[in-house]
Amino acid sequence: MRSLLPRARDEVKEAFTIRNDVNLKKASLRLVPDEGSPSRYHLEFIFDSSTECGITVLYAATESAAPSGNVSFTTLRPHGTLPKVYRGKGLGQTYRTAPEHALDLSKYEEAELSYTPGSTIFPIIVCLEAGGPSSETKSAVASQTTFAHINFAAAAERRLDVRPLKQKIQVDGASYELQEIFGIDGAMGGDSTGSSNHSSAANADAGVARECVICMTEPRDTTVLPCRHMCMCSECAKVLRMQSEKCPICRTPIEQLLQIKISSKQSGGGSAEAATAGGGNA
Structure with missing residues (x-):
């Protein structure tokens, strides 16, 4: 029997704005072959930052959240975390891993750099943290993290396709996925x-x-x-x-x-x- 009572409807809710001082343009993520070594690739991407920021790249890493809400990452290999680098503010900046920190496929199993739905291991994680040694103000968004998958379909031709999986921001100890x-x-x-x-x-x-x-x-x-x-x-x-x-x-x-x-x-x-x-x- 169908109810004749009117269906309760939600009110229109108004969103509140959070200023995000760092943003990685996920469509710009790519792996560039090293000219001198067939197994080495350099990660590149374009990002915007309205303040000084720190950039950390991790390969084959897992994500975990503490009771406080802070997020941390653990790599499967000891060389999976690249040293953090700092950049000044600016729009359309290009990041490229240093020559000595290129991704060396010979040091990983292909499964470690390939994402499958439900997996807790992410092939590439890029964390942009707002602020740096010379920053004087604190940003509302502490960090933006991009998770990406590597497609090896054209690996024989030295072409690796980087596909973003998701992006998150850290705000006041809580993690939010961007949609x-x-x-x-x-x-x-x-x-x-x-x-x-x-x-x-x-x-x-x-x-x-x-x-x-x-x-x-x-x-x-x-x-x-x-x-x-x-x-x-x-x-x-x-x-x-x-x-x-x-x-x-x-x-x-x-x-x-x-x-x-x-x-x-x-x-x-x-x-x-x-x-x-x-x-x-x-």
Whole structure:
């Protein structure tokens, strides 16, 4: 028997903004063959930092969280952790491992550098820590960590494909996994660098215009969860939650609506990602 009682619906929740002073552009991750040794590769990536930052690279490592919420990493091999290096602030900086710290495949089993779903071993971990020896202020986001997998399909041709698995930020002793918001690039008035092909495809489906897909007038500022399509203005979202249970873009059942305010200072660029509402090792 179907209930005639109205279904309780969540209110539109407004997100709060956290300034992230460090950001690795995950699409820029790559392994470059060493010219002098067939088994050695150099890790390269592009990152932004609005403060001094420390960079630590680990190969074949596991992640663990202390009761305090602080995260630590342990490598399977003693040479798996590269010495931390510090960089000054700047946008579009390029990092490349030092010649003496190249990844030497001859020192690892292929299984140690290949990720399988459910595994606790990550082939590549890059941790960007906000602040350094000369920093005077503390950042809200203590660090951003990128986890990546190595695809050996073209190893015979000396081409190793690096594929990002996830990114996390550390805030006040809690770890949050970053999730892409599809359609935020259009809402911000431009494309955010470093976004994945999946994000670009989803944005194409949702349209790159800034306007709400329902009223076609007001700027979009509301995201549907769990599908993460940012496609509506807050006023249309209020009406939608009383009339429909599905996302206007993909028809996924709506569990929650999240309002994200984008200031004019942010509209020139930024990350098309937001932290998952929940901590721990998600």
